[in-house]
Amino acid sequence: MTAVRSEPIPPARPSQTAEPTPAVDLESVLDAAQRAAAPLAALRPAERARLLDAVAAALDAAAGELVPVAQAETHLPEGRLRGELKRTTFQLRLFGEFLRDGGYLDARIDHADAEWPMGAPRPDLRRVRVPLGPVVVFAASNFPFAFSVAGGDTASALAAGCPVLLKAHSGHLGLSRLTAEVVAAALAEAGAPEGTFALLVGTEAGAAALRDPRVAAGAFTGSIPGGRALFDIASSRPVPIPFYGELGSNNPVFVTEAAAAGRGAEIAAGFVGSFTLGAGQFCTKPGTLVVPARSGLVGELRRSALPPAAQLLNERIQAGYAGVLEGLAAHPRIEVLVQGPDPLADPPSPTLLLTTAADMLADPHALQAECFGPTAVVVTYDDESQLAPLAESFEGQLTATIHGTESCDVAGLVEVLSRKAGRVLWNQWPTGVSVTYAQQHGGPYPATTSVTSTSVGTAAIDRFLRPVAYQGFPQHLLPEALRDANPLGVPRLVDGAREE
C-alpha cells in the first residue's frame, strides 16, 4: 500500500498524531491514488467485495486495540464503541454482498432496432456504471468508527471502485492512524492496488486534496460552515466535482393530540432517551418536539428524570455546545423547561427548553438552529392546524418524525415533511440509522449538499459511479457486465425490460 510507504503510519503516540500531512507526502499520495484508479476499477465486483471483507475481518480482529484508543479520545462508552465497530464492519460486508449481486451497475442493453419509432434506427447501445476516480473523504467527529476512517463514505467509495484519501478528523487522530494502519494492511494483504487508500492529516491537506485535479469527488460529514466551505471549493474548481456533504439537521418531531393523550409518558421517555443518546451528539438527534399545549406531555417532560451529565467528544464541541445553548436560553421567546444541575459545565447536564408554535414561527432561524449536544426545544401548539405551517418553516432535514395514531388526519403533515426531509418516521425515534437497502440518510440543504443522494445504506454507492454507454461495440471489447452471455450474472434492463 502506498499509504504505508509514503506516509508510514506508526502506532498512535500523542506527540505524533497531530502532525499534518506534508505537501510532499500529499503529492505522492495523490499520485498513487491516481495510479490505483484504473486497476481498482478493473477488478470484478466480487474481487472488490473480497477486499471489503478483508478490511472488515481485520477491523473485527483489531477491536481490542482500537476500542480503548477510541474511548480515550472521544469519551464515548466502551459498549457504544464496540457496537459502532460492529456496525462498521457489517456495513463493509453488506457492500460486499451488494457488489456480488451486481444490481448497482445498472446494466442496460438496447439492441439495434431498425424500426425504433423515433424516426431513425436505434443502434446497439449498452450502458454500465463505472467509478468516478479518487475520492477525498472527510471523517466526522461523532462516530469514530461508523463515519470515520473505515465508515460509510469509505466503504461505499471503495465498493464503487474509487481510491480513498481519508482526511482524518482532528478529534480522534490516534484512532484514525491506528484504523488506517489496519485498513491499509488488510487491503495490501488482500492484493488491492497500491494507492487504494491513504490517510491525510490536517485541514490544509484535506482542502488541497479537494482542489487537486486528480481527485474526482468529495464526501463529508460535519458542520454546516465546514461542509459549505468544502462544497464551495469543490464547486468553484476549474473542473467542478461532486461534493457529498452531510451537514446539519434539527430533526423535528410532531406529536398529535391523540398520541399525547394516549401515550404521553411513553413519548416523553422516548424523547428524553433519544435527544440525550450519545450525549446528544447524533446528526439525527431530535432537536425539536412539538406537543399539544393542552396535554399532560409538557408536565411529563418537566418532571422527567434527565440522564446525568456526560462528557462531550472534545473541548471544541463542548465550547460550541455551551455557546449555542447560552444563546438559545437567552432568546426572549425561550424559557427553560427542565435541566440538570450543570447545564453549561464540562461535562454538561441535559437541558430542555420551551417555546410556543407562534413564537417559533416568529424566529424560526434562531429557534431551529442545530444544537450539537444534550439540548432540545419543546414547542407547544393550540390546534393541530398549526402543525403543517410549523413544519413548513423548517429548512431541509435529515429526518422528521410524527407520533400519532392511525386515526389522526396527518396526510397534509406527511406531505410537508416528505418535502422537507429525507427520512420520515412514524412512532419511532430518529436516532439510530439502520444500514439497509432502503435507508435514506440525506435531505434538502442544509441537511446535505446533494439532495439526490444518501450517505447511509447500499444506495450510498451511487454517489461514486457514473454511466458510460458503448455504441456498436464488439463483444470482446465490452465490459463483462454488458456482454450477451452475461458472464457476471448481473441483473440487466434489456430493451427496456428486466432480463429474466
Next chain:
Amino acid sequence: MTAVRSEPIPPARPSQTAEPTPAVDLESVLDAAQRAAAPLAALRPAERARLLDAVAAALDAAAGELVPVAQAETHLPEGRLRGELKRTTFQLRLFGEFLRDGGYLDARIDHADAEWPMGAPRPDLRRVRVPLGPVVVFAASNFPFAFSVAGGDTASALAAGCPVLLKAHSGHLGLSRLTAEVVAAALAEAGAPEGTFALLVGTEAGAAALRDPRVAAGAFTGSIPGGRALFDIASSRPVPIPFYGELGSNNPVFVTEAAAAGRGAEIAAGFVGSFTLGAGQFCTKPGTLVVPARSGLVGELRRSALPPAAQLLNERIQAGYAGVLEGLAAHPRIEVLVQGPDPLADPPSPTLLLTTAADMLADPHALQAECFGPTAVVVTYDDESQLAPLAESFEGQLTATIHGTESCDVAGLVEVLSRKAGRVLWNQWPTGVSVTYAQQHGGPYPATTSVTSTSVGTAAIDRFLRPVAYQGFPQHLLPEALRDANPLGVPRLVDGAREE
C-alpha cells in the same frame, strides 16, 4: 394554465417575440410553479404519462404550423425539422411508457428484522423517489424542438413530476412562444395543475428564476461560458441546487491503422458527412479525426467533396464560428487540409484542418477547443502507441469514437476513452443521439456539469428525483408504490431482492 394567464402567449409576431419577461410576471409564474409542485407530484405515474401523451399529440398536430416558423428562425431544412419534431414527440411518449412501468421510482422495502446482523434490529424502512420541485430549463439553439421548449429536459422534468419554467433561446423566440402555447394548452386540456409549465424570455429572467428559492433545479444545453455562469449561480445560492448543464465537447475519433487500410474511403466519407451534419452544429459533432500518417486517409480527405456552404443558426453563431476558425487556422501548428470556396463567409463553406499528434499534444487546449460549425481537425500519428496518450490529453467529452477492426489491440484506448467520455462508439459516428433506455448523453466536465447524469434517454428522469424513506409507517399513509399490496404494480427491491 398559469402560463397562459400570467403571460399570454400570442401567435409569434416579430415585434413581440423579443420582449423579456417582466419581473412582475416572473413573480407570478414562480408562485404558480410552486403551487403546482405538490398536486403535480401527487399524480399517479400513469396520470402524468397521460399529460405527456397529450403534449405529444398536440405538437404532432401542430407540425404544419410549427415547422415553417422553425425554418424561418433557424435556417434548418424542413426535412430535418420534421424529423426532429417526430423525435421530440416520441421522446415525450417514451417517458410516458417509462412512467407506466414504474421502475423509475426505485421503490425499496426493507421489512423490520430483529435479527439484522448490524447489531441492532432493523426497522421497517420503505424508500421511493419523489420530484425535486420547480425546474428552470434553459433551451438550446441548435435543436429548436428536441432540446428546446418541449425537448428532453422538459420531458424528463415533467415526467419526474416537476413544474417547468422554460427559458426560451433567443435564437428562435417565435417558435418558442408558439410551442409553449401548444404545450400549455395541451396540459390545461389534459387537466394538469395550473402552473405546471411557463415560458420565460430574456437572460435576466432566466438567471433570476435560477436564483429564486422556489426553484429546485436547473437544466441547460449550450456553451461552456454560458453553462458555467449558470452553474456558478446555482452552486453559490444560499441553498445550492443541482444544475444539469450540457456544455461543450470535441468528440474525437480515433482510426486504427487496420481500419484506415481496410476502409479508408468509407471512413473519409462517413467523417465528412458527420462533421458537416446540420452545418456542424451538433454537440456531438466529431471535431477531431486521428488517422495514421502512413495511410491514404489524409489523401482521401484532401480529395473529398465537402458539402456546399449552409447557413448557420443565427448571426451570433456565425460570428462565433468565424472567430474560432480564424484563430485555429492561424495557429502555427495547424494547416488547412481542404476547404470550400468561402470558409469565413456567411454562409460558410466547410473546412478541414490538419496537424500532427505531436503538435496537438504540444497545445491541446487550443487545438481541441470546440468549433461550433462545419470545421474539424485531422490529426496524423506515426504509431498506434501514440493514440492512448493523445486520448489522455482531451478534457471530458460527450462522446469518443474508435474506428478499428476486431483484431486491433485497442483495449488500452477503450480504457482511456471510457474515463474521458460518456458514450464510446465503435465504427459508427457520434452525431445522432438515439433516445433509448441505455443512452448516455453526458460526460466529465466540461461535457457536463454533472458527471453522474444524462440529458438524453430514459435515465434523464433521475436528475429530477430525490429519495425519501418512510420508517415504521402505517399502510394508509405510505405512498402507493410502497404499500404491501403494490397497487401500482411497480417493480421493487424487497429485503434486498427483486420482488417477483
